[in-house]
Amino acid sequence: MPSFNDHGRIPARKLVLLALMVALSMGLHAVENMIPFLFPMPGIKLGLANIITVICLYLFQRREVLIMVVLRVILVGLIAGNFLTPGFWISGSGALISFLSMAAACRFPKFSSVGVSLVGAAAHNIGQLMMVSLLMGSKAVFYYLPWLLAWAVPMGLLTGFSAKAAIKALRNTGLDDTIEP
Amino acid sequence: MGTMVSIEVHADPKADKAPTQNQLKEAVLASFDRMERVSAQTDRYEASGAADVQKVAAAAGTGRWTTVGDDLFYLTDQVQKRGNLLVDPTLGPLIDVWDIARETGTLPDPAAVAAALARTGMDKMALNHEVPAEAAGGQSPNGGGIMLTEAGMSLDLGAVAKGYAVEKAWESLQASGLPIYGIINAGGNIKTLGQKPDGTMWKIGITDPTDKTRCMGNLLMLQGEAVATSGDYQKYFESEGIRYHHLLEPSTGYPGMENHAVLVVAANGFDTDYYSTLLFLLPSEEALNLAETLPEIETIIVSRDNKIYVSSGLKSRIEWTYQGGFTLVTP
Amino acid sequence: MSRHDWILLAGMMMAAALAFTLLHWWGTASQTEGLVLHVAAPAQTAAAGTENEVLEGLDGIRLEETTAAALEGMSMTRLEAAGEERYWQIQGAQGTLVLHFEPGRGIEILKAHCPDQVCVRTGFIQKAGQSIVCVPNEVIVSLQTPYKNTEKEDVDAILQ
Numbered sequence: 105m106p107s108f109n110d111h112g113r114i115p116a117r118k119l120v121l122l123a124l125m126v127a128l129s130m131g132l133h134a135v136e137n138m139i140p141f142l143f144p145m146p147g148i149k150l151g152l153a154n155i156i157t158v159i160c161l162y163l164f165q166r167r168e169v170l171i172m173v174v175l176r177v178i179l180v181g182l183i184a185g186n187f188l189t190p191g192f193w194i195s196g197s198g199a200l201i202s203f204l205s206m207a208a209a210c211r212f213p214k215f216s217s218v219g220v221s222l223v224g225a226a227a228h229n230i231g232q233l234m235m236v237s238l239l240m241g242s243k244a245v246f247y248y249l250p251w252l253l254a255w256a257v258p259m260g261l262l263t264g265f266s267a268k269a270a271i272k273a274l275r276n277t278g279l280d281d282t283i284e285p
Numbered sequence: 286m287g288t289m290v291s292i293e294v295h296a297d298p299k300a301d302k303a304p305t306q307n308q309l310k311e312a313v314l315a316s317f318d319r320m321e322r323v324s325a326q327t328d329r330y331e332a333s334g335a336a337d338v339q340k341v342a343a344a345a346g347t348g349r350w351t352t353v354g355d356d357l358f359y360l361t362d363q364v365q366k367r368g369n370l371l372v373d374p375t376l377g378p379l380i381d382v383w384d385i386a387r388e389t390g391t392l393p394d395p396a397a398v399a400a401a402l403a404r405t406g407m408d409k410m411a412l413n414h415e416v417p418a419e420a421a422g423g424q425s426p427n428g429g430g431i432m433l434t435e436a437g438m439s440l441d442l443g444a445v446a447k448g449y450a451v452e453k454a455w456e457s458l459q460a461s462g463l464p465i466y467g468i469i470n471a472g473g474n475i476k477t478l479g480q481k482p483d484g485t486m487w488k489i490g491i492t493d494p495t496d497k498t499r500c501m502g503n504l505l506m507l508q509g510e511a512v513a514t515s516g517d518y519q520k521y522f523e524s525e526g527i528r529y530h531h532l533l534e535p536s537t538g539y540p541g542m543e544n545h546a547v548l549v550v551a552a553n554g555f556d557t558d559y560y561s562t563l564l565f566l567l568p569s570e571e572a573l574n575l576a577e578t579l580p581e582i583e584t585i586i587v588s589r590d591n592k593i594y595v596s597s598g599l600k601s602r603i604e605w606t607y608q609g610g611f612t613l614v615t616p
Numbered sequence: 617m618s619r620h621d622w623i624l625l626a627g628m629m630m631a632a633a634l635a636f637t638l639l640h641w642w643g644t645a646s647q648t649e650g651l652v653l654h655v656a657a658p659a660q661t662a663a664a665g666t667e668n669e670v671l672e673g674l675d676g677i678r679l680e681e682t683t684a685a686a687l688e689g690m691s692m693t694r695l696e697a698a699g700e701e702r703y704w705q706i707q708g709a710q711g712t713l714v715l716h717f718e719p720g721r722g723i724e725i726l727k728a729h730c731p732d733q734v735c736v737r738t739g740f741i742q743k744a745g746q747s748i749v750c751v752p753n754e755v756i757v758s759l760q761t762p763y764k765n766t767e768k769e770d771v772d773a774i775l776q
Contacts, residue, residue, distance in 0.1 A: 190709075191751050212620075219621035226628060236749060242656050244747035244758035250635035257628055264621075293773075470773045477772075490774040495694035498650055503771055514775050526699035548775065610690045 114168070122164065122172055129156035129176045130183070137184075151228055151259050157203055158221050158267035163274065166207050173203045194235045201231030217271060221264030225256040290471045292316055292454065298482050300464030312461040316469070319457040323450040326357040327442040329377065338440045342377060346436025350413055355427035360442050360449055362412055362429070363555065370407065371566045372559055373535040377439025378404040383533065383540075387522045392529070402538040409434045443531075447474045448513050448558025455509075455554065466508075473519060476511040476554050491603075494518045494546035494587050495610075502605040504585075506550070513557035515565040516546035534566050541566040548585040549576075550599060556581060569594055587611065639745070651692040651744055653723065656756040657684035658709045674727065679705045679714065684755070687715070692742075692759060695719070708753025715757060723757060725750065 132152040153176065160169045177196045181187035205227035209220045229252035236245045292313050296303045326337040337353040344351045364374045378401040386393045413430035451474045458465065458478055466479030468487065477487040486507065490500035494516045506512065521530035534541045549561040560582050564572035569588035576584040576596045586594040592614045595603065682704045695702065695717050702717040711729025722742030725735040728750050735750035747758030
């Protein structure tokens with residue numbers, strides 16, 4: 105349990121940073137909701153909150169990132185008022201599947217944060233689509249798959265480069281030293 | 286007859302003495318020949334000009350009798366005897382006008398329709414049951430004389446000829462005496478022969494009148510039963526979103542606009558064809574009521590507003606597979 | 617970006633291009649010809665009292681109050697043949713939705729009581745496989761090639 109101290113607690117400084125990241129991802133989520141739709145398709149969003157997930161994957165342990173993602177999904181659901189509605193499950197499954205694939209992609213050092221983001225963006229869209237299909241008992245939505253895959257490319261690049269810049273900046277501040285175990 | 290006709294015949298496996306392939310073939314060919322004979326007398330579109338109807342038309346207004354074959358005479362006689370003016374064998378001039386309209390895709394001039402309409406009417410058709418003397422050497426002993434009293438008149442038996450032809454083909458197969466079962470399918474007219482070896486009823490797919498590629502259900506048919514459909518989807522053209530089909534209303538000269546399709550089941554092929562045309566031209570509910578009073582026929586009526594009416598005797602004999610935008614009306 | 621990122625990027629773009637090609641090839645095989653409407657909606661719930669909101673701007677339009685089940689399987693060929701615009705009002709999880717058919721253009725969700733209006737902005741669909749999804753209302757409208765009448769092989773003849 106390298107990330108926890110002897111008492112099984114997350115160090116205060118790290119806890120604060122994690123909380124900050126959750127807050128940031130929620131903030132980005134809110135910003136994203138304020139931007140009018142770009143494509144009238146289910147699941148097509150900028151996925152700005154993914155930036156935070158990518159950053160965290162490089163700074164924290166995977167299980168901590170998972171906790172952060174789950175927290176974000178639940179809190180956003182509560183705030184948006186769609187907790188436990190179809191919309192909640194759809195965005196939740198997107199976020200979770202995206203996290204799982206990015207966590208897997210992270211293990212290959214050959215991918216940079218941009219590559220990881222691309223994987224995450226595609227997985228995010230596919231995950232949402234699968235949930236929509238499951239919830240509504242209809243395969244019809246897979247018609248959108250090509251658009252979602254295509255949209256994942258610029259989306260992944262955007263989050264990837266943002267995350268890359270953020271990680272670099274964070275490393276420059278030396279902040280990350282304090283959070284590595 | 287302007288349609289593909291198929292005659293499908295199988296040897297009954299339960300028969301003591303199975304017919305040979307040759308016997309089957311001959312029975313089917315004889316049956317086709319019988320249909321051909323009906324066609325040769327009634328088909329206005331016969332290129333050779335040999336059809337009896339064409340001779341009748343040529344003599345129209347001359348005051349002379351034209352001797353016609355048994356089939357044409359029987360058909361005109363039957364239609365005239367039944368007397369309902371909605372089924373009129375003298376609509377030839379009117380049908381010509383609409384044939385041209387369909388080919389060119391443009392609505393006919395109302396004046397042309399009115400002019401054609403003036404040259405129609407069963408009251409201007411006379412039938413003579415005595416075969417006129419000059420036709421004594423004629424080929425059909427049961428024929429008779431027909432006279433159309435005004436020039437420019439012509440017969441069109443399109444409303445009944447096919448159902449009658451199917452009936453005659455069926456009689457021909459029956460007359461062969463072979464242990465066979467099968468089905469005669471002339472598109473909109475079908476008649477079943479014998480029983481299927483597995484003992485199940487004959488199953489006939491009913492075409493969706495609004496989408497010819499699909500069936501909206503199956504009709505279960507008894508052995509030796511005939512069925513016919515008159516539908517606005519069989520022959521038509523469209524102008525300004527309105528479908529102008531081939532089933533003309535004899536009083537107005539325009540296509541009947543009450544229904545999409547009318548299916549009639551009866552023992553006799555002629556009856557199915559006759560009544561499907563007649564009922565098609567009546568308002569749906571009136572058509573259903575009329576059918577209920579006639580014990581020899583059963584019907585399915587698809588109205589213009591997509592309601593389906595089924596006569597009481599058929600209700601248990603339809604397997605609906607698809608009803609789309611139709612509403613089944615159960616009175 | 618590392619070399620492997622580039623490979624990944626190229627792979628994704630190729631996958632998307634392939635998917636588009638397949639979709640195009642499949643979707644344009646038939647326009648509305650022979651297609652049927654597929655409408656999935658939650659089980660009938662009580663009207664959410666939002667009708668006025670939804671129905672704004674629909675004056676003079678003949679709305680047909682109906683259910684998803686009644687619209688299911690509606691033939692596009694038939695609708696096109698009838699040649700007139702149709703408006704159907706159905707009940708979603710959050711309120712009413714208005715479906716609009718226009719000859720030559722297809723089906724759209726004209727109005728819907730939902731926050732994001734993604735379904736309304738999707739616009740018209742007219743090809744096989746296309747769909748409109750309203751997540752908040754739990755409604756999917758799509759066009760499908762009809763399940764070929766499986767009974768067809770069973771029948772002895774087809775009455776045309």
